[in-house]
Amino acid sequence: MDISVSNPLLVMNKTENALPSNHNMRYILIGTSLLVLTVLTVWTSYFTVTVGVSIVIALIIATIKGSLVASFFMHLVSEKKLILIVLIITVVFFFALIFLPLSDTMDNVGNPDVY
Amino acid sequence: MKIPYTITERPDTGLTNPKFGIWLFLASEVMLFGSLFSSYIILRTGSPLSPNVLAWPIQSHELNVTIGAINTAVLIASSVSMVLSWAALKEHQLKRFKLYISLTILLAVLFLVLKIWLEYLPKIQHDHVLSTSTFFAMYYLMTGLHALHILGGVLVMAYFLGPGSKMWQSNPEQFTNRIEVTGLYWHFVDLVWIFLFPTLYLL
Numbered sequence: 001m002d003i004s005v006s007n008p009l010l011v012m013n014k015t016e017n018a019l020p021s022n023h024n025m026r027y028i029l030i031g032t033s034l035l036v037l038t039v040l041t042v043w044t045s046y047f048t049v050t051v052g053v054s055i056v057i058a059l060i061i062a063t064i065k066g067s068l069v070a071s072f073f074m075h076l077v078s079e080k081k082l083i084l085i086v087l088i089i090t091v092v093f094f095f096a097l098i099f100l101p102l103s104d105t106m107d108n109v110g111n112p113d114v115y
Numbered sequence: 116m117k118i119p120y121t122i123t124e125r126p127d128t129g130l131t132n133p134k135f136g137i138w139l140f141l142a143s144e145v146m147l148f149g150s151l152f153s154s155y156i157i158l159r160t161g162s163p164l165s166p167n168v169l170a171w172p173i174q175s176h177e178l179n180v181t182i183g184a185i186n187t188a189v190l191i192a193s194s195v196s197m198v199l200s201w202a203a204l205k206e207h208q209l210k211r212f213k214l215y216i217s218l219t220i221l222l223a224v225l226f227l228v229l230k231i232w233l234e235y236l237p238k239i240q241h242d243h244v245l246s247t248s249t250f251f252a253m254y255y256l257m258t259g260l261h262a263l264h265i266l267g268g269v270l271v272m273a274y275f276l277g278p279g280s281k282m283w284q285s286n287p288e289q290f291t292n293r294i295e296v297t298g299l300y301w302h303f304v305d306l307v308w309i310f311l312f313p314t315l316y317l318l
Contacts, residue, residue, distance in 0.1 A: 019202055019205050027202070030195075035191055038184060038187045038188060038191065041313055041317065045318075054318055061313075062309050062312075065309045066306050066309050069309065070302075070306065073298070073302045074299055081129075082130060083130070086138055090142040090146070091145075094145055094146065097149045098149065098152060098153050
């Protein structure tokens with residue numbers, strides 16, 4: 001039997017990402033966690049001893065925050081495999097972009113005669 | 116011309132065209148900002164150590180950490196309101212969508228106001244400009260490019276709050292997908308700031 005649907009709102013079941021249960025509360029909780037982690041980032045920056053330790057701590061917290069945004073706000077936890085493949089390739093090239101030039105300059109850190 | 120696969124998924128990718136397109140765009144954006152982060156790291160590690168006059172400054176002494184932290188909170192709040200606006204459309208609540216997208220725009224404008232009035236202008240008044248030092252050149256370049264992305268997002272969201280929202284009456288599913296794609300862009304802008312803030316203000 002062919003059933004025609006006149007109201008366009010009724011055909012909205014085919015979109016790719018379905019809403020998780022208690023979605024609004026989940027999004028607000030993740031937002032709150034991000035705010036707490038921001039306070040933690042600022043707080044730890046005043047207490048760490050060396051620059052190296054500060055960088056590691058700040059980057060770990062930033063990575064946790066970035067993962068929360070990407071996983072839940074950008075729905076990567078439930079996303080198709082093709083997008084994850086695109087992102088993995090991007091991450092590989094991103095790290096190449098960061099570390100290949102750095103590997104050439106790290107031997108001369110702080111040396112004013114090099115440049 | 117009608118763009119294909121805006122609502123239904125392409126059989127080969129399993130995705131709608133706009134969603135696959137925005138992810139490819141965001142991948143290119145990762146490389147754009149990645150090149151700036153790479154340049155920043157090389158310039159910083161290559162600068163002479165103190166007490167040389169060309170030594171890299173202590174960044175938390177040069178920039179206003181409090182304003183930077185407040186702006187981080189503002190962007191996080193805008194990301195939450197953005198995702199709530201998309202969720203409202205999934206629940207067929209256009210009024211709630213308009214409320215949340217308006218809030219997102221307001222927070223984005225607040226970010227720009229704080230950035231320009233409380234950070235850029237006082238620094239310019241104290242002659243801390245692009246040519247002052249390598250650090251300030253990188254600071255203005257990276258935060259300026261990020262601010263341009265914020266401005267672009269505001270324009271797109273304002274369009275969907277105003278004239279663009281008419282699509283909800285004729286094609287609600289496509290409109291919802293458009294907001295989802297806009298949201299992906301917006302969360303990416305938030306993501307970039309999450310790394311920019313500690314890099315420029317704290318380390």
